[in-house]
Amino acid sequence: MQIVKRSLFTTKDGSHSIMVEELRESFHSQNGSLQESEHTFIKSGLSFLFDTFRPPKIELFEVGFGTGLNALLSYLWAVKDKVHVAYTGIEAFPLENELWQSLNYSKLIDANSYDAFSQMHRSDWNTPIALHEFFSFEKTHGDLVQHAYKKSYNLVYFDAFAPSVQPELWTDAIFKNLYDTMLNPAVLVTYSAAGQPRRAMTKAGFWLDEIRGAAGKREMTRALKM
Numbered sequence: 315m316q317i318v319k320r321s322l323f324t325t326k327d328g329s330h331s332i333m334v335e336e337l338r339e340s341f342h343s344q345n346g347s348l349q350e351s352e353h354t355f356i357k358s359g360l361s362f363l364f365d366t367f368r369p370p371k372i373e374l375f376e377v378g379f380g381t382g383l384n385a386l387l388s389y390l391w392a393v394k395d396k397v398h399v400a401y402t403g404i405e406a407f408p409l410e411n412e413l414w415q416s417l418n419y420s421k422l423i424d425a426n427s428y429d430a431f432s433q434m435h436r437s438d439w440n441t442p443i444a445l446h447e448f449f450s451f452e453k454t455h456g457d458l459v460q461h462a463y464k465k466s467y468n469l470v471y472f473d474a475f476a477p478s479v480q481p482e483l484w485t486d487a488i489f490k491n492l493y494d495t496m497l498n499p500a501v502l503v504t505y506s507a508a509g510q511p512r513r514a515m516t517k518a519g520f521w522l523d524e525i526r527g528a529a530g531k532r533e534m535t536r537a538l539k540m
């Protein structure tokens with residue numbers, strides 16, 4: 315995959331997103347980046363995992379750090395709920411400085427969060443930093459297909475481009491690898507409800523929950539290892 319031209323646009327809830335021109339693919343739902351992230355990743359993933367299994371610490375892995383919106387919302391959740399979260403995000407095509415600096419997430423959510431957001435983007439690759447006593451952050455510059463896991467996770471945000479655009483990231487091998495590396499119990503969430511990824515997840519050993527998707531989407535997928 316090659317990514318050359320990306321531009322910023324505003325989704326229906328007023329929050330920004332990024333359009334990849336050559337793929338005609340956006341980072342988030344046109345119905346609202348913020349509402350999608352909050353529903354799909356925070357409510358259905360992070361809060362669900364904590365409320366259901368009460369793990370002492372949340373080891374979180376995100377496929378596609380991208381704009382950092384999911385990382386920022388997870389940071390705010392950890393600080394507010396006083397739950398330890400260790401975030402690791404993998405990213406193959408980091409955003410240019412001008413793009414992430416123009417994003418309006420901190421302005422919309424909580425202006426005080428800009429410092430943490432900025433530190434996430436400015437931090438060195440493959441170097442964990444403590445952003446708060448309840449939140450550590452690390453980003454890995456690399457391709458998920460070749461990624462060798464060094465840690466085990468009990469929460470995965472699978473936020474790659476759609477299976478139709480990037481089928482090589484939604485394969486049996488990727489989900490088997492993730493399943494094997496995950497702790498037990500553990501939760502994986504993704505906005506996609508497509509058949510192929512669901513079959514791959516089931517084959518890997520996950521139990522699938524069919525749950526309502528974010529605005530404009532009938533369904534999303536939550537996969538459980540337990």
Ligand SMILES: C[S@@+](CC[C@H](N)C(=O)[O-])C[C@H]1O[C@@H](n2cnc3c(N)ncnc32)[C@H](O)[C@@H]1O
Pocket residue numbers: 315340341342377378379380381382383384404405406407408456457458459473474475476483
């Ligand atoms: C749908 S966007 C979501 C990004 C991010 N979660 C957000 O909310 O902004 C998908 C992200 O996956 C990244 N990506 C694409 N292919 C990848 C790969 N092979 N390995 C790691 N990241 C990849 C893209 O650059 C992009 O940032």
